[in-house]
Amino acid sequence: MTPIDRAFRLARWGGVVTGAALLGVAGVYVRALVYTPVERFQGPAQKIFYIHVPSAWGALLGFAVTGVLSILYLWVKDRRIDIAAAASAEVGVALSVVLLTTGPIWGKPIWGTWWTWDARLTSTLFLFLLFVGYLVMRGVVVDPGLRSRFSAVIGVMGLVLIPFIHLTVYMFRTLHPAPIVLKPSKPSLPGEMLVTLLTSVAVFTVVYLGFLTQRYALGLIRDLREREAAGDA
């Protein structure tokens, strides 16, 4: 079995995992809409939480994995680690888009505003932008060796930046409370809702893994094809 066959097999497995995970998301929503009670104060709008919170988890997981893989790359210098780091950043960015769109949709009826400079939301926005920059940079560096090293440098820097951004936004907000209709202090969830939320977090972890595997496999295939094209089999 050639490396490229193995990569294609990995991509198919990733597809299976993603498919199962997306079925899981549908299942979570059946449970959320049909079997989970409507939240007393927020009404049906709260249902978006079962996609919003897990995608936040997935996005942060993606960025953290990119950061850790970047450190590992600088140490081991294996191109596959770089491909995996980039794949994780891509999934993180995609899940951030879900997070940053579902947030305002929920915020409008509940907080009375599309956007609020809440600490968590703002941190995610900046991290999202940082990793978009990371991916854009990968697109404009032609040499794969250079691309890997630059990516790893930005990935490591990003990992260290995460706590600083969070602290900054947190300090900014506590000193200047934003005008919000309803405080976003999370009510302790009743059992039914908690089970649904935790199930959804688990399902989104599988979504992340499925996407990651597929993007990683595609990255490997592209890399192997580039090698072939360069006549260096």
Place this chain on the structure above:
Amino acid sequence: MPVPVVATRGLARRYGYRPVLRDVSLELYAGQALLLVGPNGAGKTTLIRVLAGLLRPSAGTVERHAPAGLVGHDAMLYPVLTAAENLRFFARLYGGDCLSRVEPLLERIGLADRAHDRVATFSRGMTQRLGIARALLHAPTLLLLDEPLSGLDDKNRQLVLALLTALRDDGAALLVVSHQLEGFAGVASHMARLADTKLGPVVALDGRDPSAVFRELGA
């Protein structure tokens, strides 16, 4: 048994995944001047950059005992600084007694009277000579030159060639990449062809004209 100034074994280098050099083994001794020819994109510039230590080989080894002097395609100078300022800056980075060589080198390349003019006002030939002076600041035993004659007029070509001959006679090892063979008759002691990422046999010129030897190189 003399020790080579630079020796490579099984040297390979890739750009991305494209192999630019494959299995290059080369030894260069003091007082030798190797003229390296070959088509565009054959990997000549890459070989020079690997030998200088600017690029890491993807495979194989490079053995070099002292820092090399490099005259690249670009002059590697700051156009807004004067000739003397450029040389003094690099001399300070090299340390030792390099600073004391600035004046004699300017004299040697015939730019002593223009020492305090900005490089931006120099002709191509003057810039090239200054680039060579920059490469000689630390009195390297190995001098690598990438197309040192390109864009030079007759007068400057003669000046550069005379300088290279003198350096070789002083015991430096020279590796010159050039498209122009003309004029190298008295300078080069050996010749080789790099084509399609591979280095051909190194042929001793023994006083022959490089263009006469060209056919022997497997072109």
Place this chain on the structure above:
Amino acid sequence: MVGLVRAATVIALKDLSLELRTKTAFASGLVFAVLVLAILFFSRDPTAVASRDIAPGALWVTFTFASILGLNRAFVLEHEQRAMDAILLAPIPRSAIFWGKFAGNLVFVGTIEAVSIPLFVVFYDVAVWPYLPSLLLVIALATVAFVAVGTLFSAIAVRTQYAEMMLPLLLLPFLVPPLVGGVQLTARVLDGRPLSDLGGWLRLIGGFDLAFVTLAALLFPVVLED
């Protein structure tokens, strides 16, 4: 082998003499700073918001953009005629190149800031005189942060196809903590609050400086490697 401090000093002095020789980068940075300060003055409803209220923000937005402009050119000069190759051939530690560029950029950005402050005082009618030492400390802390990350990223950006666009895109997320901290501290300092009241933000920027100056110096050789 030339020592780290010596090599870094030589590189920084060379960069500054390049600036002094051309003055274009410095002049355009300064004019740019004046323009941003002037334009931001109009970015408010004069009947509702006093210019003094937006002054700290205006100051730091100006510093941010002027720094990016200055940082962009730090490595462009080196690649113009590939002079960087000749530096890399010299027997100096690679991190000396970082420290040299870092020091040169600090002086460059610091000078633009120093010249902008009097204009800021005049334009926004703020009294800085009694608080000058505190204000300078705040500016110094945040500028170190800007320049440390900026020096590392401009070495990356210069080797991409769109250097002028890549630097702000990569750099701005990293400027959030020093920028926000700078604005908060400036506002409080100009309100006459003593520095001892502002420990939280000072610690944040100080910690940022410590973490990112170290990290940038460590990662810089990775960027230069070929």
